[in-house]
Amino acid sequence: MFRRGRKKQQEKSDKKNEQTPNEQGNPPERYAKLAEKMAKQFAKAPTSGPLKTPGIIQHVQHIPGGAILHAANTSIAVVFYKPNLVEIRVRPDRQFPPVFSYALSETFKHEPEAAKVTEDTENVLIAAGGMACVFTRTNSQLRIYLPNGQEVNVESRFSWQGEKVTWQRQLPPDEGCYGLGQRGWGLNLRGRKWALWNNDPVGYGRGTDPVYYSIPFYMGVHPNYGLGVLWDNPTRGAVDLGAEHANQMTFSAETGELRFYLMADEKPDSVLKQYMELTGFPPLLPLWAFGYQQSRWGYVPSNKFRELAKEFRQRLIPCDVLHFDIDYMDGYRVFTYNKETFGDLPVLISELGQQGFKAVSIVDPAIKADPNYETFRSGQERGMFHTYPDGNLFIAPVWAGDSAFPDFTNPTVREWWAGQVENLCKVGFAGLWNDMNEPTVFTPSGPGIIPDYIQANWEGQGNTHLGGAHNVYGTQMARSTRAGLERARPDKRPFVLTRAAYAGAQRYTVSWTGDNRSEWDHLRLSISVVLNLGLSGMFFTGPDIGGFMGDAEPEMYARWIQLASLLPFCRTHTCAGTVEQEPWSFGPEVEKIARKYIELRYQLMPYLYSTYVQGAQNGLPMVRPTFWEDPEDTRLYNQDDAYMVGDALLVAPIVDKGATKRELYLPRGVWYNFWTRKLIDGARSIEVEAPLDQMPIFVRAGRVVPMWPVRQYVGESPIDELQLLAFAGIAETTLYEDAGEGLGYQKGEYRYSYFSTKFLPGGQYAVEWRRAGKYEPTYKKVRLEIIGISGDPEMIYVDDQLAPLWFFENSMVEVLSGPFSQVRIVGKSPDTSEAAKTVARRPGPSSS
Known part of the structure; x- marks a missing residue:
């Protein structure tokens, strides 16, 4: 509790988690004694009781978007909000008040999707266009199917014990486990139990858990499907991904509602987009945030x-x-x-x-508990800080010594x-x-953390x-x-x-x-x-x-x-x-x-x-696992020493001391070494040289990579030239441009450019550029480099006019022009095999 009187300013220590004693003694020690006293007065263990399950489904109540299943021991509400997105709530009190959640976006509309409910003596089926939920009548177990018949959720069960709530599902052997916020582990989180409780771990290491971000969103990736689960319960909980039982996943929480959202589709990218629609898309950042x-x-x-x-x-x-x-x-x-x-x-x-x-x-x-400090004084007078259950101010030491904590709820x-x-x-x-x-x-x-019993608005x-x-x-x-x-x-x-x-x-x-x-x-x-x-x-x-x-x-x-x-x-x-x-x-x-x-x-x-x-x-991350390029290839599921940037660049850093080369398994398709411009077929392991001054980078064939001249900072000078690196193949790439600052983009002040690379009849190759939008970039010059040309071309056309300035060197054609609609090479095809052309034509992920 707050005690009046100003403490002497702490001296900064050499280590971030040390504090020096002050006139009233060591703040952490005093706090520990007070916390022990307060715990005896206010702490309570969550209520316990016998383990319960829903039991037999006795009655089905049709509601917009789905149904409420009234079972022997609880009621289960199943509502579709998108064809591939369903909300499931399990409430033993059989009451379903409106959902309040800090996780859900204010823009997400709880408008039910048209759903069909059918039932027989064995099952209850609730289906929208992209997913079907099937409940077994005898025990209320849930299975989920995609329209192609693929089962993505096998024999999942609900249970509760006192205040504790649990949901379990079978974990197929080939399902990779990802997401869950920040975890000090490899890419695939399978085989361990992860806490859902934000924590300051002080120089965490591999296996330290929990750490700073407890985001209860699970992304399951299988060769035949993608599955998303948002466990919408912010209380202390855990996710077991096969630690206790190898092929079982368990979400649990100490208290709160058993409520979660399921998303499923044939590919993981659409699942992540559903999650982003549910929880909100990030706003645009200033361009300077992308600088060093x-x-x-x-x-x-x-x-x-x-x-x-x-x-x-x-x-x-x-x-x-x-x-x-x-x-x-x-x-x-x-x-x-x-x-x-x-x-x-x-x-x-x-x-x-x-x-x-x-x-x-x-x-x-943390706000220093000093009555002479205006921020603390105004906060205390207005009741801005967390309190104990008896209404007294909660005070605990941090950098400034004894401090109060704003209640941001x-x-x-x-x-x-x-x-x-x-x-x-x-x-x-x-x-x-x-x-x-x-x-x-x-x-x-x-x-440490604030005690469980501290009050929140x-x-x-x-x-x-x-x-x-x-x-x-x-x-x-x-x-x-x-x-x-x-x-x-x-x-x-x-x-x-x-x-x-x-x-x-x-x-x-x-x-x-x-x-x-x-x-x-x-x-x-x-x-x-x-x-x-x-x-x-x-x-x-x-x-x-x-x-x-x-x-x-x-x-x-x-x-x-x-x-x-x-x-x-x-x-x-x-x-x-x-x-x-x-x-x-x-x-x-x-x-x-x-x-x-x-x-x-x-x-x-x-x-x-x-x-x-x-x-x-x-809804696609800027940086993605390599399995995003080919989710059917399980060899990529554990690749945690490489990453994709968009769908063009694959980055393979050196992560071992003294290493000057490394092995890399490339996803399916055709790739170019960014530095050597060498063409490489994927779906195999390669060894790549990496002297200290070189990090291996690869570019997917067909992609066009835009570049600017080097500047010392964003806005140092107007961009006068756009360089386009086109890596021969067949694909589409999208470029977004705006002012990089301000809110003009909200008024349509932006431009999209769509680059297509393609083979034309008669041994011709083309890079095409379509533009849409009101924004006008500052550059007037364009330097196009087409990498992977087998020999000196006969002619090059820019918008059906002979290119005035171009040259060929080392399998690369460089064309200098202004913004164009088409650059066409006549006489020499890109230096790619027929197999490479076929792979390049394969539809890939969304352009970015």
Whole structure:
């Protein structure tokens, strides 16, 4: 409980989870004693009881979109909202109040789909156009079928025991298991039990669980189908993916409603789109968010940022964003800055802006319990903070010492917090970084969490931390932070970064993978963690390059920045007390490598931005597992050392110390080595050379990859030339373009370009370009390179006119022109086999 009296400001420690004693003793120790006392008064175990199951179905009640099955011990509501999306609710009280869920998008309409209900003595069938639910009358077990007869859900069962609720289904042997937010494991999560409870694991390692993001969305991938499950229960729970029983999946929660959504189709991409329609698509980001970003806990005082900016620009290493960690605050008081070390903060941010840098500020949820601190005083007076069941203020130590915690499930609190954010942004911050929002408190044994019994408003309905407020905390904080940025910068696109989240967070924020370690295994884990977050709806994410905790080595940093250069979020960040970790900190050789791959990122920015925007519109992650290219090939299900960027680029980083080559199993189809331009057939393993300065990258035949000239930051100068790399084959590629900032895209100020690569009669080959939209890019020149041409062409036509300027070299034709409708090569076909042409014609995933 809050005690009046101001504590002496804590001194910053060398390690992020240590606190120094103050005048009243050590805050974590005092809190531990108080927590023990409060637990005796308020804690209670969830009610228990005998294990119950629904029993026999006695009556079927037809309702719009489905039916309510009244069984012996419960009622089960089954409602289709899309042909391939069904909601299932199991309630022993037989009452079905309107659904409230923080996971579901405000734009998702609970409008039932037309469904057919039929029943006989053995089964009850409820079907929409894309999926059929079949319940066995005798025990209420559920099976699900696709229209082609494929069974995707075998013998699933519902049960409850006191407050605990459980749903089980058989797990087919060939089903890969993905999603579930952030997991410190390989790509395929099968064979383990995963907690659904956000946690600060302090330098987590392989197998650490839980970690920061508990997103209860499961993506099952099978050669014959894709299956999605949103377990819409934010209380503490778990997902067992074959740990206890090898071929059984179990969702469980300690309390709350047994409610989940099932999505199924023949391919996983349509399943993920259903999930995104249900929980919301991410908004567009400012283009500068796709640039390189630099951070460190320990950039202090303010002149350190000036030195940093100068180094980037003098060394010609592109960079768009500098992050301000907790050092800039006044005694770690959120929404303040230190007048001694950062007294010129507004001037500093203005100077950085003139050099092309955006400033992003860290913002933690904990508010120092200091009556002389305006943010705390106004929050306390207005009842903005979490309380104990008796109404007393909940106080626990974090960076600033004893602190209060805003209750973001209260709309009034979100409005108040947005006002605090708006005021902070007056100094010039362009984006905000939400940290410690699991939320974390400090205990004698390390980071802990808010107790289960702490009260929450829950939109006026009342709840507890255990009852859901814990897992949704980070998401609702990000929601409030975004609202504040929208107030402060109404004509700009908000950038919010969060460490913790729940399902649906993508509507408000992007993510990173938290406090990782400077270890080779963490470098490898970066890939699988990012991929599973993407399959959970968090499309824009990435690791702390080089690792947050510990000291990176030169080779490790070089390989890590290569790996991260094509991930959505690209930021180097590290802890206070570790070695310097800027791109030039490891000597000239590593600096050259870092520059090369950061420059490559800026060259590929139109492609990266386009894949993100299209994903934000059609539900496909910007970065995807390689099995996305061929879900029928189970050899790809465990490939966690490579990833796809859109549907054109396959990236195969080096993840082992000392390695200068690696093996890679390529998905089916025809590929080009990005560096050597060599043509390679897929559906087989290859060995690829990878000296320290080269990360293997492959391009799918037929794709057109757009590129820009290197700039030191987004907006440094207008783009005057678009380079198009067309890798010969047959395919279609889509490019999205807009201003990269502002809200003009909402008024139709954007353009889509559709590139088609094709063979024409008479040995001709063509690249065609269709455009649609109001946006006019700044470039007037186009440099088209067609890779894979077998010999010097006889003629090249641009829009049926002889090309005025072109040349041929090393199986590549380069044509210089303006924007065109068709470039046609006469006389030489691409250097691809007939088999390659056939594969290239095979319909692939949606273009991006």
